[in-house]
Amino acid sequence: MSDPVAAKSTFLCMYMSNHPDTLVSYVRFWGKVKDGVASAKMAGIDTKGMDLTYTTKSGENKQVRVVFDPPLAGYEEVKPRLMNMKADAEEALGMTKAPQIDTYRLPPNAWKTAIPVIALVYTTFSPVPSSPSYSIAFVPAEAIRNALPSWGLAFCWYLLFALHSSECLYMLSLCRKHQTPFVPTLLYLISTFAIGFPSWVDFRRRVQAERIDSIMKGK
Secondary structure, three states, rough: OOOOOHHHHHHHHHHHOOOOHHHHHHHHOOOOOOOOEEEEEEEEOOOOEEEEEEEOOOEEEEEEEOOOOOOOHHHHHHHHHHHHHHHHHHOOOOOOOOOOEEEEEEEEOHHHHHHHHHHHHHHHHOOOOOOOOOOOHHHHHHHHHHHHOHHHHHHHHHHHHHHHHHHHHHHHHHHHHHOOOOOHHHHHHHHHHOHHHHHHHHHHHHHEEEEHHHHHHOO
């Protein structure tokens, strides 16, 4: 089956010739070229990557292959992928400022980890059968405790604490990078410690959306 992106490579190369600065940023960041780059052109593109030719400041003509990870699923993914790569490259190279995230937002997929965490709390702290407050509502918790080895619950808590603590450090680095104010940062840290990865994944999506919006507005 023919490559849907390669089939339109000529058009895409012609279109990208109007964005020389973007192509230079691709070469420098994604192509990992350390030499001084004076100019760059897109020589070809397909679902697996793009071929870029560039001229160094000393006048040498060279070529580099930038691999897409993951590969493009189709032609419709070309524009958003190239825009994302442009935003990442220009920010990393200091050509643009990192977008600021100044509010907190509860992750829409928080339930993915909130449910297991709630289940762990329920299993750990539910009354035992000998307790006066024991009822049928706590039967599943007792069954789970009996099914686990003696160290099972303690291990789950240790793993949860270790993972969420490391994710909090990563979340803090993101908030600092994107100049998030104190209160939203605190809320993001609490959220990350409680539910883990959905918080920082959603934060990164917000950052990416801000980058794309900035590009679309021509900032």
